[in-house]
Amino acid sequence: MGDRGLLVEYGNAIDPVVNQKVRAISVAAGKNMPPGVLEIVPAYRSLMILYDPLVTTPADLQNAFLSIEKKLQDTVIPAPRTITIPVCYGGEFGPDIEVVAESNGISTPDVIRLHSQPEYIIYIIGFSPGFPFLGGLPEALHTPRLKTPRTAVPQGSVAIANEQTGIYSVESPGGWQLIGRTPLKLFDSARSHPIPYHPGDLIRFVPISHEKYFQLLEKESTP
Amino acid sequence: MNTFLVLTPGSYTTVQDNGRYGYQQMGVPVSGALDLFSFKIANFLVGNPEGCAGLEICIAGPRLAVLKEADVSLAGADMEAKLNSKPVEPWTSFRVTPGDVLSFYQVRSGCRAYMAVTGGIDTPEVMGSRATYAGGRFGGYHGRPLKKGDILKRGKGRLLNSPKHLHSEYRPRYLSEIVLRAIAGPQDFYFREGFKIFFQSVFSVSTRSDRMGYRLTGPEIVQREDMPQSIISEPSMPGGIQISPDRQPIILLVEQTMGGYAKIATVISTDIPNIAQAIPGDSIQFEKVSLETAHVLYREQQNRMLEIAKKLAEQ
Numbered sequence: 194m195g196d197r198g199l200l201v202e203y204g205n206a207i208d209p210v211v212n213q214k215v216r217a218i219s220v221a222a223g224k225n226m227p228p229g230v231l232e233i234v235p236a237y238r239s240l241m242i243l244y245d246p247l248v249t250t251p252a253d254l255q256n257a258f259l260s261i262e263k264k265l266q267d268t269v270i271p272a273p274r275t276i277t278i279p280v281c282y283g284g285e286f287g288p289d290i291e292v293v294a295e296s297n298g299i300s301t302p303d304v305i306r307l308h309s310q311p312e313y314i315i316y317i318i319g320f321s322p323g324f325p326f327l328g329g330l331p332e333a334l335h336t337p338r339l340k341t342p343r344t345a346v347p348q349g350s351v352a353i354a355n356e357q358t359g360i361y362s363v364e365s366p367g368g369w370q371l372i373g374r375t376p377l378k379l380f381d382s383a384r385s386h387p388i389p390y391h392p393g394d395l396i397r398f399v400p401i402s403h404e405k406y407f408q409l410l411e412k413e414s415t416p
Numbered sequence: 417m418n419t420f421l422v423l424t425p426g427s428y429t430t431v432q433d434n435g436r437y438g439y440q441q442m443g444v445p446v447s448g449a450l451d452l453f454s455f456k457i458a459n460f461l462v463g464n465p466e467g468c469a470g471l472e473i474c475i476a477g478p479r480l481a482v483l484k485e486a487d488v489s490l491a492g493a494d495m496e497a498k499l500n501s502k503p504v505e506p507w508t509s510f511r512v513t514p515g516d517v518l519s520f521y522q523v524r525s526g527c528r529a530y531m532a533v534t535g536g537i538d539t540p541e542v543m544g545s546r547a548t549y550a551g552g553r554f555g556g557y558h559g560r561p562l563k564k565g566d567i568l569k570r571g572k573g574r575l576l577n578s579p580k581h582l583h584s585e586y587r588p589r590y591l592s593e594i595v596l597r598a599i600a601g602p603q604d605f606y607f608r609e610g611f612k613i614f615f616q617s618v619f620s621v622s623t624r625s626d627r628m629g630y631r632l633t634g635p636e637i638v639q640r641e642d643m644p645q646s647i648i649s650e651p652s653m654p655g656g657i658q659i660s661p662d663r664q665p666i667i668l669l670v671e672q673t674m675g676g677y678a679k680i681a682t683v684i685s686t687d688i689p690n691i692a693q694a695i696p697g698d699s700i701q702f703e704k705v706s707l708e709t710a711h712v713l714y715r716e717q718q719n720r721m722l723e724i725a726k727k728l729a730e731q
Contacts, residue, residue, distance in 0.1 A: 194602050194651075194653050194679075194682060195599065195653045195654075195655050195683075195684070195685065196599065196684050196685050196707060196710035196711055196714055197653070197685055197714075198651075200602050200651075205648075206648075207648055231437060232438055232440060232441075234440045234441045234673075235441055236648075236649065236650045236651050236674070237648045237649065237650070239650055239651075241650070241651035241653070243437075243440075243653075246711045246714050247715060247718060250711075251707070317649060317650075317651075317674065318441060318442055318443045319649070319651070319673040320673075320674065321443055321552070322439075322443045322444045322552045323442060323443055324443055326649065363552060363553075380442075380552075382542045382543055382552070383542070387439070387442060387444070387543060388442050388443075391441070392441055
């Protein structure tokens with residue numbers, strides 16, 4: 194990946210086991226950064242290592258990450274955290290929920306029930322600050338993207354695209370199907386931890402009412 | 417210290433520094449000056465420590481009224497800048513005093529000019545950096561390009577005893593026919609004939625080019641039919657060249673953290689400043705180099721930078 198980035202791949206599919214390995218290696222490496230490493234970016238099945246070529250070489254880095262991988266059993270990796278995200282489904286907050294229901298031949302309450310059941314794994318955070326790409330969406334909810342993306346999707350929108358679900362953590366353009374909205378402010382550049390989760394953590398959605406949505410919004414809640 | 421009042425903002429003027437590192441895993445791109453070579457020299461020219469914030473001025477420049485005495489330097493693109501009515505040259509520093517007006521005009525060569533000021537432009541640090549990330553609406557001046565009426569502060573710093581200038585042998589020349597050196601990308605095997613065509617063809621910089629990425633137009637780069645249309649999204653690096661579904665290349669830049677299409681090649685770090693100075697309509701050709709060569713060139717560029725820093729410190 195260029196002359197300052199090294200991509201280390203740990204598998205070639207979207208797979209929770211591979212992703213947990215990526216997470217473990219990223220946590221272990223973060224505790225004791227090999228020399229010359231500027232930043233580690235975990236993804237679905239790979240780590241991108243940003244390095245200073247004046248200090249280290251790709252070969253040295255490959256060895257360093259291989260030995261981290263070998264010693265993984267002896268390293269204490271804290272278990273991934275589960276973050277609960279309240280969501281007000283449907284209505285003005287989820288204008289596409291009927292589309293998701295109809296295209297899968299189920300009812301709107303089914304969409305809510307199915308979507309709030311699993312613990313989703315955060316595979317990668319990107320596209321916009323704090324946007325989590327979540328794996329584990331039930332097959333009965335898989336829905337293609339919109340034909341024409343919206344120019345502005347409101348902050349907090351919970352959405353579906355094919356086999357993925359995610360949250361628009363900040364307002365941005367986007368083409369995913371919107372099914373609900375969380376009142377939580379997921380990204381805040383002024384907080385010491387700008388987002389409340391990391392790649393490899395788990396997310397669970399909890400349905401809330403309109404009233405509860407506005408109560409939480411007023412309190413400017415964070416997870 | 418209120419130092420400049422923005423009389424007119426120019427087409428896209430932002431506060432930038434060396435970039436915001438450590439937050440890409442949260443989806444926060446590095447941002448920062450696109451042409452770090454020119455940006456760093458601008459800081460050296462006013463005697464600033466590396467990393468002070470300055471202005472990145474794109475294509476059409478602003479007019480700034482001076483409110484506080486300072487040394488100012490210009491580097492990168494030539495925007496026919498004038499202090500009051502007197503032309504001031506890029507790659508030099510000069511003293512400004514209250515009542516002066518610093519005016520930039522249409523770009524004459526290159527695309528982005530950099531302006532540094534004694535002590536650096538002072539805005540609150542956000543996640544360790546003053547770089548503007550307009551897409552996230554944070555960093556720099558309230559997370560956005562400058563507007564008329566904005567007031568820019570500067571940090572504390574010592575004024576120079578005498579103005580500095582960069583010797584002409586170090587000044588880059590911006591041509592409209594650009595050659596970018598690149599190494600094979602992480603998905604180079606997605607292409608067969610397309611890989612050859614990519615390195616043999618001339619592309620043109622599209623008007624849809626910005627700090628997120630430069631879109632190029634040229635011959636179609638076709639993927640192998642036995643390869644999927646997209647890849648599992650992975651982190652991106654400035655310089656990564658993605659082939660989008662329209663079979664045209666995009667050079668990914670500093671306001672991007674991930675990509676979902678195959679990357680055919682990566683522009684070497686040493687040549688990223690040359691992309692920053694390309695304007696729509698310029699032609700681009702890619703020259704394939706090895707990773708080892710890229711590292712040799714990187715080392716040479718860093719040594720050159722140290723040499724420039726030393727010479728300017730002695731002036």
